[in-house]
Amino acid sequence: xxxxxxxxxxxxxxxxTKWKPLVLFHLLDGPERSGIxxxxxxxxxxxxxxxxxxxxxxxxxxxRKVYPVVPPKVEYQLTEKGYSLEKILRDMDEWGxxx
Amino acid sequence: xxxxxxxxxxxxxxxxTKWKPLVLFHLLDGPERSGIxxxxxxxxxxxxxxxxxxxxxxxxxxxRKVYPVVPPKVEYQLTEKGYSLEKILRDMDEWGxxx
DNA sequence: TTGCCTAGTATACAATAAGTTACCTTAAAG
DNA sequence: CTTTAAGGTAACTTATTGTATACTAGGCAA
Numbered sequence: 001x002x003x004x005x006x007x008x009x010x011x012x013x014x015x016x017t018k019w020k021p022l023v024l025f026h027l028l029d030g031p032e033r034s035g036i037x038x039x040x041x042x043x044x045x046x047x048x049x050x051x052x053x054x055x056x057x058x059x060x061x062x063x064r065k066v067y068p069v070v071p072p073k074v075e076y077q078l079t080e081k082g083y084s085l086e087k088i089l090r091d092m093d094e095w096g097x098x099x
Numbered sequence: 100x101x102x103x104x105x106x107x108x109x110x111x112x113x114x115x116t117k118w119k120p121l122v123l124f125h126l127l128d129g130p131e132r133s134g135i136x137x138x139x140x141x142x143x144x145x146x147x148x149x150x151x152x153x154x155x156x157x158x159x160x161x162x163r164k165v166y167p168v169v170p171p172k173v174e175y176q177l178t179e180k181g182y183s184l185e186k187i188l189r190d191m192d193e194w195g196x197x198x
Numbered sequence: 199t200t201g202c203c204t205a206g207t208a209t210a211c212a213a214t215a216a217g218t219t220a221c222c223t224t225a226a227a228g
Numbered sequence: 229c230t231t232t233a234a235g236g237t238a239a240c241t242t243a244t245t246g247t248a249t250a251c252t253a254g255g256c257a258a
Contacts, residue, residue, distance in 0.1 A: 006139075007195035008124050008188070014198075018115050018245090025107050034206060040105075045246050050207055070254045071204040088194060089107070091187050096106035099113075117216090134234060144217050149236065169224045170233040 014059050015085070019044055019052045024082055025089045027062060031077035061085070113158050114184065118143055118151045123181055124188045126161060130176035160184070 015021055019041070026032065026040045038049045053076055056062045061082040067073040114120055118140070125131065125139045137148045152175055155161045160181040166172040 006121070006124070006192065007198075008121060008192040009195065010198050011191045011195035012117065012120060014195075016117050016120070018111060021111060021115070022105070022107060025105070038206095046207075047209090047247080048245065051245090066206095070252080072206045072252085074206060085194065088187060088190050091190065092110045093105065093107040095184065095187060096108065096110035096113075099106075099109045132234085133236090137235095145236080146218085147216060150216090165235095168234095169226085171223080171235045173235065 014061065017052070019048055020056060020061075021089060021092060023049075023052055023056060024061060024078065024085060025093060027076060027078045027082070028086055028089060031065075031075050034074040034076065037076060056082070113160065116151070118147055119155060119160075120188060120191065122148075122151050122155060123160060123177065123184055124192060126175060126177045126181070127185055127188060130164075130174050133173040133175065136175055155181070 015024065022041050022044075023037065026037055032040075034049075034053075038044065038046075041049070044052075053062065053064065057064050057076075060079055062076050063079050065075045065077075067075075114123065121140050121143075122136065125136055131139075133152075137143065137145075140148070143151070152161060152163065156163050159178055161175050162178050164174045164176075166174075
């Protein structure tokens with residue numbers, strides 16, 4: 001009865017939600033402002049967007065830069081750890097293209 | 100203003116849940132009986148296991164074979180479509196290994 | 199100077215998804 | 229008789245998501 005400590009579990013804990021891969025994917029081509037990033041994922045709600053980027057930041061997959069201006073300006077970008085998912089994210093996108 | 104019809108969305112609709120990638124991953128090495136497959140994912144509840152394999156079956160990622168015996172015997176295996184996710188699944192597992 | 203605009207986020211509450219527990223099946227073993 | 233087996237269902241509780249609304253503070257139009 002080996003307990004399943006399959007590494008995939010760890011991956012799922014970090015990016016195994018409906019929105020995280022999408023947010024990460026849309027940051028692959030460089031930093032984006034919050035609003036623009038959000039607009040690339042039209043179906044996401046405000047709340048889930050904020051919640052998702054917060055969690056990704058906590059897990060060091062993205063970083064958040066706040067400019068102290070009004071109206072607010074916030075930019076997100078992938079960390080190195082986030083970028084290390086590039087191949088997986090692009091493969092998943094490619095896989096979806098063939099459906 | 101381009102609405103985001105990113106293929107990754109399609110992928111997420113098929114495997115973008117907490118359990119689906121895990122179920123698929125544990126079928127990569129061949130067909131498994133229901134109980135054994137489930138035991139490889141100890142944290143999954145009975146209900147979520149059944150629900151997950153049902154959805155994967157509907158989406159033609161796995162197939163389900165029922166043997167008319169008592170007690171029941173049911174086997175799951177990846178379809179060709181399911182196998183086409185092999186690289187992604189193994190990469191995700193590998194990524195988790197390095198955390 | 200009242201009041202609306204902006205972008206990012208926060209909050210309260212409703213809806214949906216996930217987890218828990220109990221129980222069904224039927225044949226053979228004890 | 230009673231228990232055990234594997235797989236699954238149904239009823240119910242809790243956790244996660246989604247929706248609608250509002251806040252912030254400087255700039256600007258009326």
